[in-house]
Amino acid sequence: MALISFKNVSKTFITKHHFHKNEINSAVVDATFDIEEGEVFGVIGHSGAGKSTLVRLINQLEKTTSGILEVDGHQVGNLSEKDLKKLRSEIGMVFQQFNLFGAKNVLKNVEFPLKIAGETKENRQKKALELLDFVGLKDRARTFPGKLSGGQKQRVGIARALATNPKILLADEATSALDPETTLDVLRLLKKVNKKFGITIVLITHTMSVARIICDRIAVMDSGKIVEIGETDQVFNNPQHPTTKKFVQTMHALESGKLEDKEGGYNEN
Ligand SMILES: Nc1ncnc2c1ncn2[C@@H]1O[C@H](COP(=O)(O)OP(=O)(O)OP(=O)(O)O)[C@@H](O)[C@H]1O
Numbered sequence: 001m002a003l004i005s006f007k008n009v010s011k012t013f014i015t016k017h018h019f020h021k022n023e024i025n026s027a028v029v030d031a032t033f034d035i036e037e038g039e040v041f042g043v044i045g046h047s048g049a050g051k052s053t054l055v056r057l058i059n060q061l062e063k064t065t066s067g068i069l070e071v072d073g074h075q076v077g078n079l080s081e082k083d084l085k086k087l088r089s090e091i092g093m094v095f096q097q098f099n100l101f102g103a104k105n106v107l108k109n110v111e112f113p114l115k116i117a118g119e120t121k122e123n124r125q126k127k128a129l130e131l132l133d134f135v136g137l138k139d140r141a142r143t144f145p146g147k148l149s150g151g152q153k154q155r156v157g158i159a160r161a162l163a164t165n166p167k168i169l170l171a172d173e174a175t176s177a178l179d180p181e182t183t184l185d186v187l188r189l190l191k192k193v194n195k196k197f198g199i200t201i202v203l204i205t206h207t208m209s210v211a212r213i214i215c216d217r218i219a220v221m222d223s224g225k226i227v228e229i230g231e232t233d234q235v236f237n238n239p240q241h242p243t244t245k246k247f248v249q250t251m252h253a254l255e256s257g258k259l260e261d262k263e264g265g266y267n268e269n
């Protein structure tokens with residue numbers, strides 16, 4: 001059974017202007033697809049395609065405009081505040097810029113979601129230390145985020161996202177701010193999270209290599225629509241939609257280290 005199920009889900013932003021026509025932005029258009037339990041599911045597409053909005057619908061950081069979205073058997077549109085809180089405690093999230101609390105030490109950062117959930121201090125600390133051990137940062141519990149490298153910050157971000165024992169982890173460009181080696185480390189950790197705890201991961205990435213390394217399946221987005229979906233290697237080895245073809249071409253160009261003389265003018269020297 002699908003853990004996350006989108007049925008004709010759309011998200012439209014309406015920005016109200018006083019003296020101009022209201023601006024309508026169709027960020028997600030008629031998305032229908034499933035994410036299975038235990039999967040690592042990737043979302044790719046260029047800037048503004050709607051990836052973050054799509055993923056933020058899952059924990060209702062963005063409210064659904066229309067359609068039916070089910071997470072773990074529950075319809076998540078129109079949840080009460082109480083049910084929303086419960087949903088969010090089942091879904092961890094990690095971000096490109098880590099979003100750690102700079103004024104709290106590492107331990108307090110990881111404890112934070114448990115504090116919100118009303119756990120006792122003793123339970124919070126025990127769980128946070130376990131998780132810091134899991135991500136390899138137990139010795140940094142009393143350090144402040146400002147003293148950590150990017151990769152270490154993301155490990156703390158992952159530990160914090162796991163604090164409430166979520167079923168789902170959302171990763172919005174979680175490795176985009178990291179160098180290649182650190183990216184690999186963090187991807188290894190995410191894979192471990194997926195395998196060891198059976199957590200379903202939904203991951204947004206801009207790079208084909210990240211998707212190939214970790215994603216079982218991917219969805220390609222363009223202008224709010226999912227234009228292609230399938231097993232990662234299949235999609236990249238045999239892209240069907242023009243957007244996917246262009247994406248794969250661009251990635252190959254980047255990896256080959258040569259600027260193609262497509263429009264002319266770039267390759268003159
Ligand atoms: N809060 C908002 N209010 C109005 N429009 C928004 C809002 N959030 C996103 N949008 C619009 O929705 C569209 C999709 O944005 P989204 O952030 O989901 O794209 P993305 O694929 O994640 O892009 P990027 O790769 O740059 O992160 C864009 O046109 C964006 O301007």
Ligand SMILES: [Mg+2]
Pocket residue numbers: 051052053172
């Ligand atoms: Mg985004």
